[in-house]
Amino acid sequence: VQLQASGGGLVQAGGSLKLSCAASGSAFWINTMSWYRQAPGKQRDMVAAITSGGREDYADSVKGRFTISRNNVENTVYLQMNNLKPEDTAVYYCHADGNVPVPATIKVRFVEAWGQGTLVTVSS
Numbered sequence: 001v002q003l004q005a006s007g008g009g010l011v012q013a014g015g016s017l018k019l020s021c022a023a024s025g026s027a028f029w030i031n032t033m034s035w036y037r038q039a040p041g042k043q044r045d046m047v048a049a050i051t052s053g054g055r056e057d058y059a060d061s062v063k064g065r066f067t068i069s070r071n072n073v074e075n076t077v078y079l080q081m082n083n084l085k086p087e088d089t090a091v092y093y094c095h096a097d098g099n100v101p102v103p104a105t106i107k108v109r110f111v112e113a114w115g116q117g118t119l120v121t122v123s124s
Contacts, residue, residue, distance in 0.1 A: 001025040001030070002024050002025055002113070002115075003021050003022070003113055003114065004022050004115060004116070005020070005021040005093065005094045005116060006020050006021075007079075007118060008118030008119045009119075009120070009121070010121045010122075011120075011121070012122070012123050013086055013122055013123065016080070016081060016082045016084065018079065018080050019078065019081070019120075020077075020078050021077045022074065023076070023096055023113075024075075027096070029098040029099060030096045030097070031051055031052050031097065032049055032051050032052070032096070032098065033049070033070055033077035033094065033096050034047075034048065034049035034050070034068075034077075034095040034096075034097075035047040035048050035079045035092055035094055035095070036092070036095055037088075037092045037093070037120075038090055038117070039087075039089060039091075044093065047059050047079070048066055048067075048068035048079060052070075056068055065081065066081050067079070067080040067082075077096075079092070081120070084120075085122060086123065086124045087122075088120060088122050089120060089121050090119075091117035091118065091120075092117060092118050092119075092120055093116075093117045093118075094114070095113070095114055096112065096113045097110065097112040098110075098111055
């Protein structure tokens with residue numbers, strides 16, 4: 001599967017952006033779709049995640065400002081970012097994970113994929 005992210009850009013503090021990430025190819029195994037971000041010199045951290053059943057999870061720093069959603073039919077995940085702050089500046093990556101059956105066994109194996117990053121810059 002390939003993940004294609006889009007929607008980044010430059011915005012002033014207090015503004016909004018909406019990121020999109022579409023999965024193409026064989027995506028039947030995807031359970032959780034997430035957004036991560038990485039600021040210069042810092043580690044990549046999870047921002048928000050959503051399962052195929054719709055359960056959402058957010059980093060404390062974005063709760064109440066960001067909303068994650070997904071379209072399971074189109075295998076697309078979105079991140080609506082409101083009230084953006086300069087500290088939200090980072091490269092945002094979409095991520096997908098799930099389990100696929102191991103042929104001829106009853107086991108499954110964990111599979112994940114990363115999209116290319118999209119830069120979000122928030123000016124003060």
